[in-house]
Amino acid sequence: MTKFTVNGREVDLDIDPDTPLLWALRDELRLTGTKFGCGVAQCGACTVMLDGMPRRSCVTPISMVEGSEVTTIEGMEGPEIAAVQAAWEAIDVPQCGWCQSGQIMSATALLQQVSSPTDGDINNAMAGNVCRCATYVRIRQAIHDAAKTLEG
Amino acid sequence: MTAIETSRRGFLAGGAGLMLGLMLPLGRARAQTAAAAAAPFAPNAFIRIGTDDLVTVMIKHLEMGQGPYTGLSTLVAEELDADWAQMRAMGAPADNALYANLFFGMQGTGGSTAIANSFMQMRKAGAAARAMLVAAAAEEWGVPASEITVKAGVVSHAASGKSSGFGALTEAAARQPVPADPPVKDPKDFVLIGSDRPKLDTVAKSTGAAVFTMDVYRDGMLTVVVAHPPKFGATVASFDDKGALAVKGVEMIRQIPSGVAVYATNTYAALKGRDALAVTWDEAGAETRSSDEMFDAYARAVAEGGVTVEEEGDLSALANAAQVLEAEYRFPYLAHAPLEPLDAVIELKEGKAEMWFGSQFPGLDQPTAAAILGVPVTINVLLAGGSFGRRAQASAHIAAEAAEIAKAAGRDGAFKLVWTREDDLKGGYYRPMSLHKLRAGLDAEGNIVGWENIVANQSILAGGPMEAMLKGGPDTTSFEGSSGLPYRFGARRIGWAKMENPVSVLWWRSVGHTHTGYAAETFLDEVLAAAGKDPVQGRLDLLPPEALRERGVIEKVAEISGWTGPTRDGKGYGIAYVKSFGTYVAEVVEVEDRNGLPHVTRVWCAVDCGIPVNPNVIRAQMEGGIGFALGTALHDAITLAPGGEVQQSNFDTYPMLRIAEMPAVEVAIIPSGADPTGVGEPGVPPLAPALGNAWRALTGNKQYQLPFGGAIA
Numbered sequence: 051m052t053k054f055t056v057n058g059r060e061v062d063l064d065i066d067p068d069t070p071l072l073w074a075l076r077d078e079l080r081l082t083g084t085k086f087g088c089g090v091a092q093c094g095a096c097t098v099m100l101d102g103m104p105r106r107s108c109v110t111p112i113s114m115v116e117g118s119e120v121t122t123i124e125g126m127e128g129p130e131i132a133a134v135q136a137a138w139e140a141i142d143v144p145q146c147g148w149c150q151s152g153q154i155m156s157a158t159a160l161l162q163q164v165s166s167p168t169d170g171d172i173n174n175a176m177a178g179n180v181c182r183c184a185t186y187v188r189i190r191q192a193i194h195d196a197a198k199t200l201e202g
Numbered sequence: 203m204t205a206i207e208t209s210r211r212g213f214l215a216g217g218a219g220l221m222l223g224l225m226l227p228l229g230r231a232r233a234q235t236a237a238a239a240a241a242p243f244a245p246n247a248f249i250r251i252g253t254d255d256l257v258t259v260m261i262k263h264l265e266m267g268q269g270p271y272t273g274l275s276t277l278v279a280e281e282l283d284a285d286w287a288q289m290r291a292m293g294a295p296a297d298n299a300l301y302a303n304l305f306f307g308m309q310g311t312g313g314s315t316a317i318a319n320s321f322m323q324m325r326k327a328g329a330a331a332r333a334m335l336v337a338a339a340a341e342e343w344g345v346p347a348s349e350i351t352v353k354a355g356v357v358s359h360a361a362s363g364k365s366s367g368f369g370a371l372t373e374a375a376a377r378q379p380v381p382a383d384p385p386v387k388d389p390k391d392f393v394l395i396g397s398d399r400p401k402l403d404t405v406a407k408s409t410g411a412a413v414f415t416m417d418v419y420r421d422g423m424l425t426v427v428v429a430h431p432p433k434f435g436a437t438v439a440s441f442d443d444k445g446a447l448a449v450k451g452v453e454m455i456r457q458i459p460s461g462v463a464v465y466a467t468n469t470y471a472a473l474k475g476r477d478a479l480a481v482t483w484d485e486a487g488a489e490t491r492s493s494d495e496m497f498d499a500y501a502r503a504v505a506e507g508g509v510t511v512e513e514e515g516d517l518s519a520l521a522n523a524a525q526v527l528e529a530e531y532r533f534p535y536l537a538h539a540p541l542e543p544l545d546a547v548i549e550l551k552e553g554k555a556e557m558w559f560g561s562q563f564p565g566l567d568q569p570t571a572a573a574i575l576g577v578p579v580t581i582n583v584l585l586a587g588g589s590f591g592r593r594a595q596a597s598a599h600i601a602a603e604a605a606e607i608a609k610a611a612g613r614d615g616a617f618k619l620v621w622t623r624e625d626d627l628k629g630g631y632y633r634p635m636s637l638h639k640l641r642a643g644l645d646a647e648g649n650i651v652g653w654e655n656i657v658a659n660q661s662i663l664a665g666g667p668m669e670a671m672l673k674g675g676p677d678t679t680s681f682e683g684s685s686g687l688p689y690r691f692g693a694r695r696i697g698w699a700k701m702e703n704p705v706s707v708l709w710w711r712s713v714g715h716t717h718t719g720y721a722a723e724t725f726l727d728e729v730l731a732a733a734g735k736d737p738v739q740g741r742l743d744l745l746p747p748e749a750l751r752e753r754g755v756i757e758k759v760a761e762i763s764g765w766t767g768p769t770r771d772g773k774g775y776g777i778a779y780v781k782s783f784g785t786y787v788a789e790v791v792e793v794e795d796r797n798g799l800p801h802v803t804r805v806w807c808a809v810d811c812g813i814p815v816n817p818n819v820i821r822a823q824m825e826g827g828i829g830f831a832l833g834t835a836l837h838d839a840i841t842l843a844p845g846g847e848v849q850q851s852n853f854d855t856y857p858m859l860r861i862a863e864m865p866a867v868e869v870a871i872i873p874s875g876a877d878p879t880g881v882g883e884p885g886v887p888p889l890a891p892a893l894g895n896a897w898r899a900l901t902g903n904k905q906y907q908l909p910f911g912g913a914i915a
Contacts, residue, residue: 066450069470077425077468082417083410085587086469087541088623092853095541123410138408142400142818145826146267147407147414148541148587154408173862180853182541182588183267184829186864188822 052112056081057125067113071105072096074112075122083123083151087180094179097152098122104159106178123151130161133199137192145183153179157193166197243372245334245380247300248327249278255355255369257284259324260294262301262309263316264562265403266540266586266593267826268882269819270316272401274324276816277317280394281328281386282335284368285355291402296564296581308565312594312709314783314880317815321878322386329384331375338374339366389813389875398818403585414585415559418547420616424453426607427472427620429481430461433488433846434630435704438462438481445478455479456610460599463607469620489704490846493635497532500637500658500701504530508656508697511676512685515693520652523643527732529725530639532907533717534839535632536710537856542587544621546604550614555579557604560586562593566667567601574605590830591709592631596668599631627856628848632840633710634659634680638721642691648733650744653691655722657681658699660707676700679709683718683780683887688752689726689744705842711830715782715887720908723778723891728904737777737895738765751810752779754872755788758808762870763790773803774900778891784879786810786872789828789888792865793896800897800910802832802865805889810872811879817871820881824869827885833859835890836910 053062056079063069063078070089075081075098084107087095091106098107099121107120134157137143144150153176160167160175167175172193181189241250241258250258259278263270271291279289294301294309301309304319332352339357340347343364350359358365368375389395406412431437441462443455451471456463462481466472491499520526546559548571555575561567561583572579581601586593593600604619611617621629636659643652661677663669676698678685685696710716730740738760745752756779759765768775772794779788792804807824814820837857841849850856894905 065468066470066474069468073468073470076416077419077470080419082413082419085541086416086543088853090623090852090854093541093858135408139400139404142404142822144267144401144404144407145269145822146541146586146588147403147412150407151410176861180541180858180860182539182590182830182858183826184833184859184864185822185826186829186859186861187825187867189861190864 052116054112054115054117055119057121063112065112068111071098071107071110071112071115071120075107081122081124085148085151087149092180093149094152094156095149097155097179099155099159104156123155126155126158129200131158133196134158134161134192137196137199140195141188141192143185143188143192145185149179149181153181153189157189157196160193161196161200165200167193241372243376245331245375246327247294248324249331251331251368251372253369253372255288255367256290257282257288257368258290258292261291262294262303262320264311264560264583264586264589264593265293266560266562266589268316268823269401269816270311271403272399272819273317273815274320275402276394276399277320277324278328280392281325282332283352283354286394286399288355289402293583293585295583296561296568298565302565306565308563310563310565310594312562312591314785314882314884316880317878318784318880325386326384329386330381333381333384334375334378335368335371337378338371342371342374395813395815396817399816401819412585414542414587415545415547416542416620418558418584418618420547420549423547423616423618424465424467425469425472425618425620426463426465427476427622428458428461428463428603429476429479430625430629431483431488433483433485433490434706436483436485436488439484440482442480445480446475449475449478454611456607458603458606458610460603460606463610465607465611465617472620473622487704488846489842491703491842492844492846493534493841496635496703496842497637500699501530503658503699503701504637504639504656506699508658508699509676510695511681511698512694512696517652517654517693517695519693520641520643520654523651524646525644525732526641527729528641529728529904529906530637531721533636533720534841534908535635535705536716536834536838537627537632537840538590538592538710539627539856539858540586540588540590540592543623543626544592544600545619546600547616547618548604548608549616550575550608552614553577555605555608557581557601558584559600560584560589560593561601562586562589563595563598566596566598570598571601571605574602575609590711591713594709595631596663596666596708623853624851627840627850627852630706631708632705633716634662634707636717638684638717640721640725642725642729644729644733648735650729651692653694655684656697656699657684657718658701660701660703660705662707662709664700679714681718682714683782684722687722688746688749688781689741690746711827712782712883712886715780719778719780719887720891720894723780723888724894724898724905727776727895727898737768741777741779751786752781755779755786755808755810758870758872759788759790759806762808762868763806765790768896768899774896776892776895776897776899778888778895780884780887782884782887785881785884787884787888789892791889791892791896793893793900795900800836800893801863802893804866806868807885808870808872809881809884810874811881811884812874812876813878814871814874815878820871821869823881824885825867827883828867828889829859829864831886831889832863832865832893833857835893835908836863838909
């Protein structure tokens with residue numbers, strides 16, 4: 051049995067402890083906002099928060115998250131995620147949408163650490179998130195817009 | 203499947219009811235579908251209006267990021283005089299009779315045709331619904347229909363002061379005769395078409411709520427992965443499933459035509475089971491050549507000239523020219539790599555099958571699955587996490603594989619077929635590798651007097667179920683864009699050598715233009731430079747007087763980029779023009795030399811796609827097409843090693859463009875009253891040649907093969 055917290059709820063999973071957190075979230079808990087893109091931490095579609103820091107769930111076995119707090123896109127709360135999602139919606143960032151949960155998780159994590167990120171900060175924080183539709187122009191713009199919203 | 207929320211206000215204010223619907227398991231989503239299907243007013247196959255005033259448009263084209271949910275709904279809303287906030291969209295189920303692509307004659311999405319083929323059909327559908335709502339109001343209020351107006355979702359009669367939303371009129375509207383040929387608006391009266399409109403799927407895609415194929419879970423469902431042959435053309439000789447069956451969660455192993463299928467209670471068990479499977483492959487019919495060896499064969503074929511597919515004037519002018527330039531170009535196989543890997547869900551129950559997946563060709567996928575299973579098949583078409591051509595399968599191979607796993611299971615049940623990233627990158631269905639030979643002749647004054655381009659590659663359609671589309675002729679998608687150039691070259695000949703090998707090939711975003719545009723536009727630039735001509739003015743001078751739209755985008759992109767020539771302040775500038783799928787696009791690239799590799803800082807794009815239905819979507823597609831093309835040009839090749847195995851397997855060896863590599867993009871849309879054409883693909887082709895031209899201008903290096911970053915074989 052592996053015990054951890056997901057979106058504030060305690061879970062207790064009786065599955066192979068090697069199971070990547072990604073598949074536990076999706077197959078066992080039906081939290082499907084976290085996406086499978088590569089399985090080898092190359093694309094970032096599976097990004098979740100692990101004890102408050104962004105983490106690629108596809109290469110994180112559940113044995114590693116025993117006792118930890120996991121937050122998925124469905125459970126995100128606070129001013130940063132609200133500002134990021136509002137900015138995403140205001141300029142229609144998504145195209146196919148598959149990567150966007152991961153993009154939004156990484157962008158939110160960035161704004162939690164750096165209130166007014168530079169383009170360089172954005173390049174570094176978002177380097178692990180691939181958008182195959184290449185919506186990067188709007189991702190960058192939306193992060194700047196969200197930062198402005200948070201400044202008030 | 204799921205109606206998509208549009209109202210940002212509703213969502214931000216906590217429109218819990220609707221978002222809840224999106225996030226609930228499939229049962230609730232199906233109830234929503236049923237509710238839309240049973241809406242009180244369904245004037246035609248495309249429109250459902252509920253008593254709650256919501257208008258749901260059944261979208262016959264796959265939403266894979268190019269915006270048909272928004273675009274087709276805009277066309278309906280325009281003629282219906284609806285308010286944009288009341289519009290919803292959902293994927294239409296597989297039904298060739300109701301939802302055919304009018305250009306294909308079957309239900310399918312591709313070739314940047316969604317808006318073009320739907321433009322009048324969706325407007326007529328909206329106009330018919332509007333006429334019935336007006337007739338209903340006239341009947342209820344006892345006033346002449348001619349005195350009734352509709353604006354932003356409100357039906358009004360000024361003289362009596364009566365007004366109503368659509369919802370209250372649905373019951374009466376459903377009783378009205380359906381007008382056969384309702385009048386549509388004069389384009390000057392458009393309210394929605396031509397202005398920016400928030401996309402209908404943005405909110406669901408920004409919250410994790412959007413439902414894609416991989417997000418579908420059915421009761422008792424097994425996840426299935428398939429061990430495919432490691433070489434093209436190989437087949438299963440034998441397999442040992444003891445190790446796989448020992449994995450906890452693995453339920454069964456079955457051989458199917460495409461390989462060996464592992465069925466498990468969850469995805470991880472299926473993958474672990476497949477790793478433990480021991481398969482021996484029969485490679486007697488397999489492709490064992492490397493990409494290099496194939497290119498050698500392609501070069502020999504090109505040297506023989508190919509079949510003539512376009513000819514003008516007397517090419518002996520070339521032999522007598524004052525100066526002759528020649529170049530050979532090599533383009534690798536390319537994978538589409540949509541970020542949602544390939545997948546499909548199928549449920550076999552009581553002699554019927556139901557499927558859920560991002561089917562791009564429902565018109566082929568449905569009969570293919572039905573033929574394999576021998577039972578009726580329905581397909582719920584879901585959002586797709588990208589395609590770029592990958593899901594437009596002439597062979598219907600994903601629908602077929604899903605049907606085969608359901609059939610091989612030997613019992614009723616639900617099955618989710620999942621391909622991993624490695625399965626997709628190694629699995630074929632690539633943009634065909636191509637080799638081009640070009641020759642051009644200049645007279646003493648620097649005028650082009652002859653142009654020859656011979657192309658060697660595989661046909662996408664030949665040998666497949668869609669071969670009939672060729673009508674016995676050559677596959678034009680193999681050389682489109684080498685043929686059909688607008689420039690006055692004097693004499694010209696375009697040749698094509700059809701190559702055959704077992705590597706499966708497929709349309710890749712902008713198809714033939716992905717390589718023909720690069721070869722033609724970089725070679726032309728080199729020829730213009732040899733003649734001492736400016737890349738922009740040189741192109742304009744080659745256009746015939748009637749080429750107004752070609753001229754329009756070239757002049758516009760020169761204007762917005764502040765074109766002064768191919769170098770400025772240590773940076774290179776290159777232009778390229780490519781017309782594809784009826785849309786005219788010119789792009790200018792600004793490039794810097796960073797440690798011997800190109801870094802693109804800015805791109806300017808001018809696009810003429812006829813009436814711009816939604817400029818916001820058009821700009822998005824140009825931005826995305828530019829990034830998609832740039833990542834590919836810089837990094838990507840699928841190569842076969844000696845022996846025939848694919849050398850790339852995931853994004854570590856087939857790199858994607860990252861945010862730091864994305865240039866700033868400025869898009870200018872040419873105003874037009876012409877019928878609209880597509881935008882999903884046409885932003886792609888000019889980017890790589892514009893980059894090649896900028897790079898040659900800056901460094902003197904001629905890039906005769908892609909990608910820039912490395913060898914392709």
